[in-house]
Amino acid sequence: MIRKGEKFYLIAGPCAIESEKQLFETVSKIYQNIDYLRAGAYKPRTSPDSFQGLKEEGLKILAKVAKNFNLLTVTEVLDTKDVQLVSSYTDILQIGARNMQNYALLKEVGKIKKPVLLKRGLAATVGEWLSAAEYILSGGNKEVILCERGIRTFSQETRFTLDLAGAVKAAQKSSLPVIIDPSHATGEKDLIESMTLAAKAAGLDGAMIEVHYQPEKAKCDGKQSLTPREFNELYEKL
Ligand code: PEP
Ligand code: MN
Numbered sequence: 080m081i082r083k084g085e086k087f088y089l090i091a092g093p094c095a096i097e098s099e100k101q102l103f104e105t106v107s108k109i110y111q112n113i114d115y116l117r118a119g120a121y122k123p124r125t126s127p128d129s130f131q132g133l134k135e136e137g138l139k140i141l142a143k144v145a146k147n148f149n150l151l152t153v154t155e156v157l158d159t160k161d162v163q164l165v166s167s168y169t170d171i172l173q174i175g176a177r178n179m180q181n182y183a184l185l186k187e188v189g190k191i192k193k194p195v196l197l198k199r200g201l202a203a204t205v206g207e208w209l210s211a212a213e214y215i216l217s218g219g220n221k222e223v224i225l226c227e228r229g230i231r232t233f234s235q236e237t238r239f240t241l242d243l244a245g246a247v248k249a250a251q252k253s254s255l256p257v258i259i260d261p262s263h264a265t266g267e268k269d270l271i272e273s274m275t276l277a278a279k280a281a282g283l284d285g286a287m288i289e290v291h292y293q294p295e296k297a298k299c300d301g302k303q304s305l306t307p308r309e310f311n312e313l314y315e316k317l
Contacts, residue, residue: 189218238266
């Protein structure tokens with residue numbers, strides 16, 4: 080479990096599970112430096128024509144590769160009807176930014192016995208984010224991890240705007256661990272290292288980072304994915 084104030088946790092892996100080879104090749108180079116493996120089997124994509132994930136086949140690959148390297152996993156659930164299935168394959172369930180206010184889904188994951196990583200909505204205030212967490216907590220699930228993944232602002236320089244102060248504010252206002260996702264927040268691999276170091280300096284609890292063994296061939300979010308070598312260099316700096 081990810082505990083507040085314990086250490087700086089690293090969750091890493093590709094945006095999406097594309098194949099067993101892709102996941103295996105990526106994880107085999109970083110497994111020693113990560114606390115959790117992340118990889119999506121159900122992908123919330125802006126366009127319906129984009130790769131939507133391998134679904135249950137992806138979950139099976141995730142569980143197999145994680146077992147091989149003795150790792151715990153984080154993966155996203157998009158739909159209430161998939162909560163039991165996803166929770167049977169993973170250690171932590173992720174609620175993505177687009178679903179932060181999907182109250183039916185929040186209530187459903189409030190009933191399970193596995194931790195939930197709750198991303199901040201693209202346009203959610205810190206108060207709304209903490210209220211969304213309350214839905215899960217009041218359902219009886221006390222293991223919620225908050226993840227700041229960038230919000231929409233007028234700034235066009237980066238994909239979203241990492242609200243580091245907002246993340247610290249969330250950490251001050253609640254007893255939950257708070258991590259950042261510098262990959263989605265910035266959309267650029269060259270900004271991941273500095274934002275991760277900043278989050279650690281700010282006293283936050285960890286970072287979730289996209290890593291792909293061949294970012295240029297990734298089916299999604301290659302531009303914001305580190306190579307395993309770059310990730311391991313960041314690990315050393317931390
Ligand atoms: C993800 O982490 O794979 C993801 C889709 O993130 P977000 O919900 O923050 O966009
Ligand atoms: Mn992604």
